Amino acid sequence: KAGVTQTPRYLIKTRGQQVTLSCSPISGHRSVSWYQQTPGQGLQFLFEYFSETQRNKGNFPGRFSGRQFSNSRSEMNVSTLELGDSALYLCASSFVGRGNEQFFGPGTRLTVL
Amino acid sequence: AQTVTQSQPEMSVQEAETVTLSCTYDTSESDYYLFWYKQPPSRQMILVIRQEAYKQQNATENRFSVNFQKAAKSFSLKISDSQLGDAAMYFCAYITGVGQGGGSNYKLTFGKGTLLTVNP
Numbered sequence: 101k102a103g104v105t106q107t108p109r110y111l112i113k114t115r116g117q118q119v120t121l122s123c124s125p126i127s128g129h130r131s132v133s134w135y136q137q138t139p140g141q142g143l144q145f146l147f148e149y150f151s152e153t154q155r156n157k158g159n160f161p162g163r164f165s166g167r168q169f170s171n172s173r174s175e176m177n178v179s180t181l182e183l184g185d186s187a188l189y190l191c192a193s194s195f196v197g198r199g200n201e202q203f204f205g206p207g208t209r210l211t212v213l
Numbered sequence: 214a215q216t217v218t219q220s221q222p223e224m225s226v227q228e229a230e231t232v233t234l235s236c237t238y239d240t241s242e243s244d245y246y247l248f249w250y251k252q253p254p255s256r257q258m259i260l261v262i263r264q265e266a267y268k269q270q271n272a273t274e275n276r277f278s279v280n281f282q283k284a285a286k287s288f289s290l291k292i293s294d295s296q297l298g299d300a301a302m303y304f305c306a307y308i309t310g311v312g313q314g315g316g317s318n319y320k321l322t323f324g325k326g327t328l329l330t331v332n333p
Contacts, residue, residue, distance in 0.1 A: 156319055204259075
């Protein structure tokens with residue numbers, strides 16, 4: 101079974117631009133979560149989607165948004181990029197109720213200049 | 214606030230020896246799962262071991278085992294016969310909102326991590 105995939109793996113953007121990251125979960129997983137990882141703040145929860153609905157959102161500004169499609173693929177968007185948005189963005193999928201293990205993708209490394 | 218505390222930012226162990234990584238957590242939920250994840254330099258997050266909070270028996274996965282003390286909210290990881298490939302950042306985490314079908318609080322809360330070095 102294929103793992104979680106994320107595209108692109110690396111991105112370089114400038115301040116003020118916007119960016120869209122994509123995540124394809126493991127087949128059969130309907131829950132997709134996003135996390136931001138930085139050296140200073142560690143791993144922080146962004147949001148979780150289940151069956152195309154955002155069920156939970158972390159403490160991030162409205163510039164961070166996401167969506168989930170009917171095939172469970174998810175995208176997250178960051179508008180008006182700031183230098184502090186430079187981070188590794190991790191996507192994880194899970195089969196809710198079965199172990200609740202979250203399987204992580206390789207991440208997208210975003211650099212904002 | 215729900216938190217996870219890993220009090221050891223860095224640890225080192227000699228190859229073939231045993232090391233224990235500490236973790237304490239705080240959650241008001243009664244139903245949750247606990248995890249240890251490993252993140253090597255490749256940055257790929259890998260599950261090491263899982264513990265259901267309602268189970269008293271400590272989880273074991275080959276050379277990895279946990280000491281789960283629910284009342285003390287403690288969840289330490291023991292690595293036996295350490296190998297060079299065990300070198301990585303280790304994160305303790307718990308997931309809440311795990312009722313049937315998940316819930317509006319379904320998310321992982323992570324600790325800051327412990328960087329484990331394995332010396333040959």
